[in-house]
Amino acid sequence: ATAAFGAAASRATASSAGAWTETANEAVAYLDDGLMIVDQGRIVRIGDYAALAAELDAGVHLTDWRGRLIVPGFIDTHIHYPQTDMIASPAPGLLPWLENYTFPTERRFENPEYAAEVASFFLDELQRCGTTTALVYCTVHPGSAQAFFAESHARNLRMVAGKVMMDRNCPEFLRDTAESGARDSEELLRRWHGTGRQLYALTPRFAPTSSAAQLGACGELARAYPDVFIQSHVAENRDEVRWAHELFPGRRSYLDIYDHYGLLRPRSVYGHCIWLDEADRLRMRDAGALAAHCPTSNQFLGSGLFDYAAARGAGMPTALATDVGGGSSFSMLQTMNEAHKVARLSGHHLSALEMFYLATAGAAQALGLQDSIGTLAAGAEADFIVLDPRATALLARRTAGANSLEELLFAFAMLGDDRAVAATYAAGRLLHRRPDNC
Ligand code: GUN
Numbered sequence: 001a002t003a004a005f006g007a008a009a010s011r012a013t014a015s016s017a018g019a020w021t022e023t024a025n026e027a028v029a030y031l032d033d034g035l036m037i038v039d040q041g042r043i044v045r046i047g048d049y050a051a052l053a054a055e056l057d058a059g060v061h062l063t064d065w066r067g068r069l070i071v072p073g074f075i076d077t078h079i080h081y082p083q084t085d086m087i088a089s090p091a092p093g094l095l096p097w098l099e100n101y102t103f104p105t106e107r108r109f110e111n112p113e114y115a116a117e118v119a120s121f122f123l124d125e126l127q128r129c130g131t132t133t134a135l136v137y138c139t140v141h142p143g144s145a146q147a148f149f150a151e152s153h154a155r156n157l158r159m160v161a162g163k164v165m166m167d168r169n170c171p172e173f174l175r176d177t178a179e180s181g182a183r184d185s186e187e188l189l190r191r192w193h194g195t196g197r198q199l200y201a202l203t204p205r206f207a208p209t210s211s212a213a214q215l216g217a218c219g220e221l222a223r224a225y226p227d228v229f230i231q232s233h234v235a236e237n238r239d240e241v242r243w244a245h246e247l248f249p250g251r252r253s254y255l256d257i258y259d260h261y262g263l264l265r266p267r268s269v270y271g272h273c274i275w276l277d278e279a280d281r282l283r284m285r286d287a288g289a290l291a292a293h294c295p296t297s298n299q300f301l302g303s304g305l306f307d308y309a310a311a312r313g314a315g316m317p318t319a320l321a322t323d324v325g326g327g328s329s330f331s332m333l334q335t336m337n338e339a340h341k342v343a344r345l346s347g348h349h350l351s352a353l354e355m356f357y358l359a360t361a362g363a364a365q366a367l368g369l370q371d372s373i374g375t376l377a378a379g380a381e382a383d384f385i386v387l388d389p390r391a392t393a394l395l396a397r398r399t400a401g402a403n404s405l406e407e408l409l410f411a412f413a414m415l416g417d418d419r420a421v422a423a424t425y426a427a428g429r430l431l432h433r434r435p436d437n438c
């Protein structure tokens with residue numbers, strides 16, 4: 001049997017978009033010998049090779065990926081591109097890590113040339129790991145967002161990003177003001193939101209580094225531009241939670257601070273959500289806000305264990321994220337590995353199908369991007385990756401004995417990393433191909 005694509009295909013899995021409540025099992029479709037036809041950056045047909053091959057025009061370029069698995073490109077719902085150069089920095093916890101490593105590193109983004117160079121490396125690294133969409137924090141400097149969007153746009157990647165807003169409780173050299181933060185964010189979103197595949201996210205770093213005036217200004221922008229994204233951090237670390245309560249004493253909970261300023265709504269994404277209570281989880285659900293679960297970061301910084309069982313129980317929209325540089329890997333496969341173990345500790349068996357769903361169609365659904373990304377359904381943007389079950393000796397040995405799709409995907413999630421990603425395509429274009437001899 002053959003596989004092709006470009007017009008092309010291979011033995012392919014395709015996650016179709018579905019309602020958030022739809023289980024991963026219902027969302028998945030698997031083709032043992034598939035053909036995916038891509039034209040002008042979109043998927044136009046997908047089906048069994050034997051049924052579709054006859055429809056291919058002569059002269060169509062066919063890429064044969066037999067023996068590999070095509071899946072939608074991964075979606076990382078929370079990552080900091082300026083922290084690329086400080087990944088794997090040791091610290092006793094979140095707040096000293098921010099003070100001693102993060103802020104000095106982010107200062108360097110006052111230089112747009114440095115920002116452009118880091119953005120380029122960062123996107124290369126995402127491509128190596130099979131991540132085709134990410135929700136990206138820039139720094140407080142408008143030029144950092146400009147540099148990121150310019151690089152992403154040049155590659156025709158679908159990225160969501162924003163300039164960080166912070167006007168207090170951080171070094172002077174990283175501060176904006178309520179007014180300048182709002183003005184610069186508005187300029188950037190008018191320039192980039194909807195330019196090509198770029199999307200903007202209003203990005204107040206977290207409540208402790210924004211004054212009430214800044215969160216208020218951010219809420220006004222959110223009302224004025226209802227289709228932009230919002231991203232921030234919440235309830236990551238117990239010291240941080242205590243600090244947020246001290247700074248906003250009138251609010252019921254840390255999450256309620258954001259709610260008070262109109263920052264909880266569909267297309268808002270909150271990193272971590274570890275120390276939420278049940279009322280918070282239900283509020284996230286009712287608001288249509290997304291929790292970005294960042295297991296490698298939470299373990300690395302000792303922040304705590306995300307309660308996956310409680311998140312599921314409350315129906316809180318949840319997706320996976322690396323949170324580099326707090327996270328210790330750019331790979332969504334490594335992130336699945338850690339998420340599985342953390343979910344186990346909360347009493348939930350997180351299946352591989354569910355993890356792949358969370359990293360593709362589930363994330364897209366929660367972000368309102370289900371018609372564009374996270375799926376191989378006809379009509380979607382052609383962002384997809386090729387996974388190689390023989391990428392490493394151990395993967396080859398384990399996957400040779402896999403008896404189901406679940407076992408195959410589980411092996412990728414537990415044993416895989418960037419080496420498992422044979423190729424990454426965005427909008428139908430090959431952006432990364434791993435040399436065969438690695
Ligand atoms: N909280 C506020 N800023 C940050 C950050 O850069 N990383 C993490 N992990 N948490 C934060």
Ligand code: ZN
Pocket residue numbers: 078079080233271323326
């Ligand atoms: Zn973060």
